[in-house]
Amino acid sequence: MDAISGAARDLPNVLDSALAMPDQRLLRPSRRPSHPPRLLMLYGSLRQRSYSRFLTLEAARLLEAFGAEVKIFNPSGLPLPDDAPETHPKVQELRELSAWSEGQVWSSPERHGSMTGIMKAQIDWIPLALGSVRPTQGKTLAVMQVSGGSQSFNAVNQLRVLGRWMRMITIPNQSSVARAYEQFDDAGRMKASAFYDRVVDVMEELMKFTLLTRGISDALTDRYSERKDVAEKKDLAEKEGNSVDLDAM
Structure with a gap:
């Protein structure tokens, strides 16, 4: 999802970089799994x-x-x-x-x-x-x-x-x-x-x-709160000079 630029100015409790615009394209993937459910x-x-x-x-x-x-x-x-x-x-x-x-x-x-x-x-x-x-x-x-x-x-x-x-x-x-x-x-x-x-x-x-x-469950369950948590952990790690393993977050 693309980050929303400038739209969060009137939302002081929102982390702008973690706020994303829902995108219909992600809910209509060009390819879906072909195997039986x-x-x-x-x-x-x-x-x-x-x-x-x-x-x-x-x-x-x-x-x-x-x-x-x-x-x-x-x-x-x-x-x-x-x-x-x-x-x-x-x-x-x-x-x-x-x-x-x-x-x-x-x-x-x-x-x-x-x-x-x-x-x-x-x-x-x-x-x-x-x-x-x-x-x-x-x-x-x-x-x-x-x-x-x-x-x-x-x-x-x-x-x-x-x-x-x-x-x-x-x-x-x-x-x-x-x-x-x-x-x-x-x-x-x-x-x-x-x-x-x-x-x-x-x-x-x-x-x-x-x-x-x-094929779209990742897009359906992609959450602001989780993106915010990852962003805050990444920011803290960078301030402390530690490497960041995003897969472990």
Whole structure:
């Protein structure tokens, strides 16, 4: 983005050099990635008959039909956050999949009016920042939940909060499957219903948002506050006579 020259004179609290003019050209790149959209799916239950896993598998079939490359993380064996080093194989697997993905789907059961600890642990192991890399910033996100009783939105609402905290582009639509034990057959396939139709809607919308934002997520998430922070650190380092590694900022 081009810096705004002179326009910040009436904005005394703004650092002129870090203020940039939004540029439509950056939001219409001449070339977009040509590979299939890469989508990571997380689910929040380890039960043998896990409805959040069944819902994830059904959504994965839809995404593959829409042309995506899909990978599903199995949370079995993932340690609790802070109960193992970051070098733990399951932690490394999850972080590598998150870095690989361009978008994600989070599907959790609602337990005690909340997402499950299994779901939260997966998200907690994905850091907000690794040096200069923000592993989830700019990635698209769809949220879903399954409930044992009547329809509820507690889990998806909490997942939305986490998605925003992880700086993800969370799509407007979402899926909440009530009385999940009635919605899947013995083989774990989701039955035809309005709930199933909503899952189709959500996956279709996720694909559209992923295709729309791929190649421009850096421009979408380029922030004044972060440019200002880098500029101030660079200025301080230069005053102290130190070299500046912008990649580490």
